[in-house]
Amino acid sequence: MLLPSVFVFLRHCLALVALLLMPTILLAAYAEYELRVVDAETQLPCSAKIRILNSREKAQRIDGALMIDGTAYFTGSLKMKLRPGPYNFRLDAGPEYPFMEGSFILNSGDTDSRTIELKRFIDMKKEGWYPGNVALSGGTKDLETIMLADDLVLGTQITWNNQINPWAGRPITKLRDEFGTFRSLWEMGGEDARAGGKLWFSRMNEPLPVQRLQPEYPAATFFEADLKKAHVTAASPLEPDLPLWISHDLLDSIAILGPEIEGYTFSDKHPLAKEAGKIRKGDVTGKARLALDIYYKLLETGLRIPPVAANGTNEDAESSRLDRVYAQVEGTYSPDAWWDAIDAGNLFVTNGPLLRASVEGYPPGHVFPINIGEKHEFQIALSLATRQRIAYLEVIKNGKKEIEVSLDEYKDRRGILPPLEFSDSGWFLVRVVTEESGYYQYATTAPFFVEANGQPRISKSASEFFRDWVFRRAMNIDLPDGDQRNEIIDLQREARDFWQKRAKMANVP
Known part of the structure; x- marks a missing residue:
């Protein structure tokens, strides 16, 4: 009669032993690895991003790190808990350092660390060239980490757009987040993306009331009086209202390079639908080359709008790219001096x-x-x-x-x-x-x-290209007959007259 009780007792004891041993068994199924990255010359910690792949080429998530599309962003050191096995990695500290690629093997229960020294092959800042990004999306702290890892000096954070205005009802006490060594993030950046295209606003002191606007009304030019010393950027040369914006002197720069250009969608009614239709299927460079061609046509009209580059996302695979604009600053660097150099066109753009x-x-x-x-x-x-x-x-x-x-x-x-x-x-x-x-x-x-x-x-054919663009855009204004439509059509007529006048001023075909 005692056997069943003893059996039950032993079964409970074995279960308890298994439960007590479980954390040890689970712990042993992982290895701990710490990676430290320093600048070879200064021996100071470097910010970087790393992509770690297991034997099945699957990107590994690193707990505690900022993760974007399987890439971990960090400053100085990164502690990882990984399963035993072989791993490959690619380390990137920005375009002025070489890529670092390698592999390592972890055994169960290992605790290991490694310090990697990265040596700059060029120091652009010593030459007076400072990199920036005019449109960044994400939280402030995350963007600080991204800017450090990508070695950006200046950024504009898109905090308000057509859907949200987090500044509403809040006192505006700080416009710029300063961190690291002379790095800054302008937190009042904004976006207006509607039927006429996408605009980015930098150096704003307060947000524009663009929330809940109609797709076609009012035109972005309605806000000209509110821009003052702001810097306005067309998100690409492909935006439908580009000729209108230029004719009203709305733009300070045009983003000619960035992943948004390669992902641009042309509707059948887009003024550039015919040009876009010539891009061969599968040509991953076609939209980027078309954007450049449009920018060159603009230069051919005798107008001088500086090019910039931007990567306005931190949520997808394109975030790992290094689209940026380098401005040459004479003398002591400051954010104002950087923008002055952009306005003067003392720059190059690159990815x-x-x-x-x-x-x-x-x-x-x-x-x-x-x-x-x-x-x-x-x-x-x-x-x-x-x-x-x-x-x-x-x-x-x-x-x-x-x-x-x-x-x-x-x-x-x-x-x-x-x-x-x-x-x-x-x-x-x-x-x-x-x-x-x-x-x-x-x-x-x-x-x-x-x-x-x-x-x-001033090229006649280039000026007429933008004039005809305005005609195609005006034909497809999606507003019912009435005052609002008449107002928008009048703006398009003014743009048409601007480009027609430009064509008459031409000194080359």
Whole structure:
């Protein structure tokens, strides 16, 4: 009669032993690994991002780290708890450091650590070049980590848009978040994305009342009086109301590079639907090249709007890209000096290579006066640093490729490009393209300008291109007949007249 009781007691004891042993067994199924990253020269901790893959090529989630699309962002050190097995990793501390790739093997119960020294192959800030991003989305603390890991000095945080205004009813006591060494994040950035396209607003002192607006009314130009010293950026050259915004002098810059351009969607009624329809299916570079072509056409009209780059997301695979604009700041750096350099076009944009160019000692954005009919040769001084393999380097003159050299030829010429000849007004820039096949990876300087007898180059065909664009946009304004529609149509007529006048001012076909 005692056997069943003893059996039950023993069964409970065994269960208790198993329960007590379980944490040890589970603990033994993991290994702990700490990674420290320091700058080789200063021995100071580096911020970086790392992607760790297991033997099945699956990205590993690191608890406690900021994770974006399987990539962990961290500052100085990263503690990881991983299952035993082999791992591969790719470490990135921004475009001025080399990639670090490697592997490690963890055994059950291991506790290990490793310090990696990263050596800059170039220090852009020592040369006066400072990187920024004009549109960042996410929480402030997360963006601090991202900016440190991507080595960005300045950013604009998109905190308000057409759906939300977190500043409503709150006293505005701070506009800029300053952290790290002279790094800053402007927290009052905003976005207006409606039927006319997407605009980003930087250096704002208060949000615009863009919430719950109609897709077509009012036009973004309605807010011109509220912008004051703000910086307004078109999110791409593909936005439907781009010619309208330009005709009303609304824009301070145009983002010509960024993942949003490659993901852009064209409706059948988009003013550029015909041009977009020519992009071959599967051509991952087509939209990016179309955006550049539109920007070049704009330069051909004699207008000088600086290009910028942005990566306005922290939520998907594109967040790991390094789309940015480098501004050349003379003297002591400050956020105001950075924006002054952007306004002057003293910049280059990139999502990879680091390209610096000067002509006769002047940075991009400079205007060279010449006498019409007199030949003038411009020698481009070029410096290029890259982690990627370069496919080709080219000089664009008046919207067309004037010079193309391979990287080997560039090295053979010791960085000296053939001279560029002008005898009339025009513009030129330098662009390098990598062999990256997943997207259009390149860097381009902002344009240099040449003015003969004080007149810019104005192309009739380019001006008419934007005039016709306005016609197509006006035909598809989605508003019922009435005062609102009439107001928008009147704005489009004004834009049409602006571009028609530009075409009449033309001095080249």
